[in-house]
Amino acid sequence: MVASLCWPQRSALGLGAVLAVWGVVDLVVGRTPLGVLHLVTGALVAASAASMRASRPMGSLMAVVFLVVFAFGAGEGGGAMDAGLIGNGVHLLIGFASVAVAVSCAWCEQRSRTARRHP
Secondary structure: OHHHOOHHHHHHHHHHHHHHHHHHHHHHHOOHHHHHHHHHHHHHHHHHOOOHHHHHHHHHHHHHHHHHHHHHHHHOOOOOOOOHHHHHHHHHHHHHHHHHHHHHHHHHHHHHHHHHHOO
């Protein structure tokens, strides 16, 4: 199944898996709010990888979510969304990676539509 996915979908699947593992680690360590966020978003992103039409809006949504989490985490030191310097930086990277997934899905959809019109 993974071999039949195009690269933005595989990227979304990998990002979802990383987020889910990070969520489990957060729950074990006792960072419950971040653990729930990472686990739920990881499951949603991984599930959306099955379809290009689902990966694009999910990438857009996750970009907003993680950029907002970064802003709250970096803005309130010691708050519920503060993941420390490295964690906040990773939230920023995940936000931008989600933008890249959304844009690349749109690009791949456009290329496949063009290929179908002009065989």
